Amino acid sequence: MTAEQMMEYLYGLPEQFVGSLKLDLAFVSRYKKEYRNIVVSGMGGSAIGGDILRVYAANKTPIPVLVVRDYNIPAFVDQNTLFLAVSYSGNTEETLSAYSQAREKGASIICITTGGKLKAMAEQDGYEVVEIPSGLVPRAATGCLFAPLALLLDELGIIEGVYQELQETVEVLQGMREQLHPGVEAGRNQARVIAGKLKDSLPVIWGTAGISEVAALRWKAQINENAKCPAYYSIFPELNHNEIVGFEVPQELLASISCIILRDKYDNERVKRRIEISKDIIKDQVKEIIEVNSQGESYLARFYSLVYIGDYASVYLALEYGINPTPVKVIDYLKAQLA
Incomplete structure (x- = not known):
């Protein structure tokens, strides 16, 4: 892994958003309900997308967004929670622990990952997985890790205008x-x-x-x-x-x-x-x-x-x-x- 590779990752960030805009998110119809809260679970580079979503959504929806960087999840998580588990590798132990707890509490779960244990667990448990491109390091995959979160909330009708903002983001970053x-x-x-x-x-x-x-x-x-x-x-x-x-x-x-x-x-x-x-x-x-x-x-x-x-x-x-x-x-x- 070389410095040139990292430069290539950076140069390709706009294309991560372009790819995300093409995601098939038709499955979200089964997740449409009145949520009381949204929880994003992740660590490191996989958590930063949740932080962006938390601030971005604060002025767009009355539903609070919380980011969990831990093995344990808050006591308020229940069947009225939309739980978004994010792990680029799919093997982040803290996120796997949080996922298991959210499942036990009956939360509605969607996973964003390249694969790993998280994908396998979600598929076995009947939850949807947004599979993102592999081959990057997590901190260089911020477009892949954030954009699906925002697009999911847009498709669910929780926030709006995401597609247009991401399109402008692509143009600005390309310049x-x-x-x-x-x-x-x-x-x-x-x-x-x-x-x-x-x-x-x-x-x-x-x-x-x-x-x-x-x-x-x-x-x-x-x-x-x-x-x-x-x-x-x-x-x-x-x-x-x-x-x-x-x-x-x-x-x-x-x-x-x-x-x-x-x-x-x-x-x-x-x-x-x-x-x-x-x-x-x-x-x-x-x-x-x-x-x-x-x-x-x-x-x-x-x-x-x-x-x-x-x-x-x-x-x-x-x-x-x-x-x-x-x-x-x-x-x-x-x-x-x-x-």
């Missing part, structure tokens, strides 16, 4: 990749410029609640997995009630921080003001302040435009350190030790 791929020289490649600034620093990513909060989490996780270095994230306006106080000492550590601020034209006006004040507070304490603006009009296009720059920047950061971004040996070691 962006021509400016971000390795063939674009460093000075004109925003992701490469960001990676150069992040090298030898501690990345701290700031997003905004309800808009870019999951994009900030995604940046953090991608830097962790691809560049193999620590990164942290926080969310406005909450960070103005705690984290912003912590920029006094130790000065040596603060001087190594690069703060990435994810911005969106639809950020709350008060949050926009908070961002400007916060920048002024930390500007003399940190190494860099890097602002990244979203592109597009719909929520999904704007969200994924922020994610896409971060995905590319994390891979370029790995290359800055001379690291192959694709393997995750520590995770493989953990799984082997737990086996």
Whole structure:
């Protein structure tokens, strides 16, 4: 597994959405009912789609969406729950445990996976499976892992407009990749410029609640997995009630921080003001302040435009350190030790 493979995965993200738009979801008619809640179960790269869905659906439906990253599920899960089990490999032990508990509680279950034990269990138990393309690493399959979730809710009549937003997302990302791929020289490649600034620093990513909060989490996780270095994230306006106080000492550590601020034209006006004040507070304490603006009009296009720059920047950061971004040996070691 090479760095070139990861670049190919990134370049192919728009086509993941194109493929998802062609999915046959006719089976959802058997799942149509009045749900009280929606629970998405997943871990790591397979859970990020649930996080996106949670924020995306919050302004589109009164039905709450919860993401479970654990072996156990909440006590409220019952026959009125739509339970979406997501595991790229189909063998994630936490998700398999959560699936079994949801089955025992009588939830309506749909699985999104490439196969594995999850597919086998669902087929044996009579639940539907949305089978997605294999051959990727989970963190590079965000289009395959998110889009089916949103499209399912659209087909169920829980939210609407998903197809149109995904189509715009494809157009925006196709335009962006021509400016971000390795063939674009460093000075004109925003992701490469960001990676150069992040090298030898501690990345701290700031997003905004309800808009870019999951994009900030995604940046953090991608830097962790691809560049193999620590990164942290926080969310406005909450960070103005705690984290912003912590920029006094130790000065040596603060001087190594690069703060990435994810911005969106639809950020709350008060949050926009908070961002400007916060920048002024930390500007003399940190190494860099890097602002990244979203592109597009719909929520999904704007969200994924922020994610896409971060995905590319994390891979370029790995290359800055001379690291192959694709393997995750520590995770493989953990799984082997737990086996």
